[in-house]
Amino acid sequence: MAVGAFTVGATTVTKATPTATPLGRVVPAPASVTPGKTPYRITHDTAIQVDGSREARRIGEYLAGILRPSTGYRLPLSTHAGHGIQLRLTKGSFGAEGYRLDSGPSGVTLTAAHAAGLFHGVQTLRQLLPAAVEKNSVQRGPWQIAGGTIEDSPRYAYRGAMLDVSRHFFTVAQVKRYIDELALYKINELHLHLSDDQGWRIAIDSWPRLATYGGSTEVGGGAGGYYTKADYQEIVRYASSRYLEVVPEIDMPGHTNAALASYADLNCDGVAPSLYTGTDVGFSSLCVGKDLTYDFVDDVVRELAALTPGRYLHIGGDEAHSTSHEDYVKFMDRVQPIVTKYGKTVIAWHQITGAHPVKGALAQYWGLDDTDAAEKAQVAAAAKNGTGLILSPADRVYLDMKYTEDTPLGQDWAGLVEVKRSYDWDPGNYLAGVPTSAIRGVEAPLWSETIVTGANIDYMAFPRLPGVAELGWSPASTHDWDTYKVRLAAQAPRWDALGIDYYRSPQVPWPAS
Template sequence: MPLALIPWPSSVTPVDGPPLRPQPGTRREIAQRLAASAERLILEGHGPEGYQLIVSAAGVRIESSTAAGAFYAEQTLAQLVQLDADGPLLPAVEIRDVPRFGYRGVMLDVARHFHPVSTVEAVIDRAAALKLNALHLHLTDDQGWRLELASHPELAHRASGTSVDGDPGGFYTRAEYAGIVEYAAARHMIVVPEFDLPGHTHAVGLSHPELLADPVISEHIVEITEQYGGGGLPEQGVPYTAIAVGFSSLRADAPGLEPFLREVLGEIAAVTPGPYVHVGGDEALGTDPADFRAMIELATRIVAETGKTPLTWHEASVADLPRGTIGQYWGFRTGDHAERARAFADKGGRLILSPADAIYLDMKYDAETPIGLTWADGPTSVARSYDWDPAGVIPDLPEPAILGVEAPLWTETVRTLADIDLLMFPRIGSAAEAGWSPPAGSAERTWESFRERIAGLAEAWTEAGIGFHRADDVPWR
């Protein structure tokens, strides 16, 4: 049976000899003690996030080129802790490890349902333990604006009061957002803020009605509203608490649009140390195509002028984007949007892969799952969440054009950290492995191995207070 390591390292070599027997404690406490007392070497050749970890009865040795590599070695160390009749142990082993992709993210939607700083920090901890290095915060949508800005405080103050189904809303102050960024950085994660535009902008109209077009009420909007109930159809100037998409849009001809975007995007860029600012660009179903292109071109140009790299959903590839703009693909693994996504690579950019039918964490596991949705080709079992490889999503896309992977968690039905844990775990392990480990089909990079290894983390997750889903396709122990 393979060691319960998620994501699976580049190479794992058992070493002859007795195990290491540490003093009792939680797995995290044991790993922290061992890491603190470990022999540490800073050596060239491990890369910005790679490491070598050697465990023997005599102790622990960690080699890395950076603090990030040493941090990831400690995460592996925690997963190596086992228990037997004599107490905790770590098997004698030598691990060499380097990530496959440089970007490995999780997205938390705090617009549909607002989540407090403590929950965001908990998500960061959970993601960092699996060697994810980016937190994409979906800060704005039809249901709310969640970041206070000095340039436009009215956005948060007038458009954050509610969430889906009329649940309580909220927003992050500038100080709270800075704290989130700092908390993430201490765990070697960047924060990627998203101001979704030109669609998904109903909340903007609560404080700036002059910038917003009237809602476009299609048959689809009516159908979704009737299907899920509550909230009613969107009305200009009224907070939106239902979950339909595609009805809202900024106005390309609004006289104040460019200065507004320059002030808002400029401030978001200024308070975010990371390299990316996400400007959305998805599901602008009620926006004239020419207007869509014009607004996306304006927004990405503004972001590029701040020195950040623009990041957009894949629909934005129809626009003339600044060279190097990153595209995020949310279509299905065999979807008809692949050509749009490939256009980012043709324009000198790269792609983050988030195929909805594999990696969207808000999908139900099965029909009985109490929360979640099913629009991404039905429920997503743990097996289906694992059964894909980034290199196979966009046909003929060279691997260097893939920046990495990201697992989005939309929160139409997600109200609490317990809800987040239920939908994230164990499927976040599939995303972590897709982003870090060797390609699918390599040694131990199989579903049969993964299901055994993920089962081996059950006690560790329980110890950490993570209420994971005990999926039927995993042999939990």
């Protein structure tokens, strides 16, 4: 706080005035910060200036939609230069997602080479304003943005979060809310776990009972649900508007009871099992020896690929305990070419490294710090042979793990994962023997065996999600728990303003309520 003095009669009165948030006190930490002396203050005269591009105008409208309700200002969009907030797309060495923010007394300028960078810059701008800017009613200012320059770009191109909609189903509105939360921290990949033993969540025209029957329940025996093709396309559209790419997952050959229950012919014995509402894993398998299995996979992948403009399609491949190793390899060897045939890049859980990953495939590592050395060596060998890795170590970034023994939600099979443990590791050297060039990024999965509501999602994701986002975005040189926990604590009023419930970890110096 800054302190100013003024005189009333013969009495000198001291009044505290809020100071602008320092440029470096954001999450993820920017790559480079150069502080300036004089902040910019948004007032009723401020306009948002955009260039003539459709992308800049769309991002300008998004920014205005955040600022107008809380400031009460008109903040008109304009293509005329002047004082205010300027959004510029121009050629430069910003990369695909980088940006530059320049702030001073006459205004703020955000510059990027691509729309994604401009959007990420807007997220930084949001965090530089008081948390009350997130509210939907007029709040008291002032609305100051610290002076200086930020030059920023991500460490990794893949920065993901996974939402399991199979164990418990989440509505389009709930997924959209999570997308908005992810966007605030520059997450750019939304991995949707669309099928599992407990539920099939995407309509497939050629196999309609997958959704109507296989999607009719969930863990605990609830009503379940599924996304129509229009629903799924709305999620994809909304994610794209926040510069997230949707990565759909159809888990196979295991985790397939919902499909096996829907169509008896997918079973080797031609007998459909009952729908499943428990939480065990590893008991189901597609019939590897049947040609019908691959007709089924082809139909599902074809329809899902047609709905998905993103680059990736995830084929699962984990916990296939009811499939022999020989059959697992046969299955993956036949299924991966189906994915590439429809123009998508294969992602699978890291067990695929025990088969033959196709060229360009990505393996998602979900092991633990103490996972068997031979399994880690298998992953490292695949990485050396060109398979890219997404790191999701379960005892670090699985958001469904309990914080402590007393956490009312979540599981503990991978251990207890407090906020410091989730943040305090380096993706660049986590797996011995893996070339740095093989690491594509990080992803924070949220499995939903115990997650039922949107509030449950928030509580398990926050405050760990921002730390995973920082591991993916910020330079390794910025990773320091003691400074990070202070920046993280400063996010709490913003979460309060956004209505995000969160775990108040004793490891973090939260501001007094």
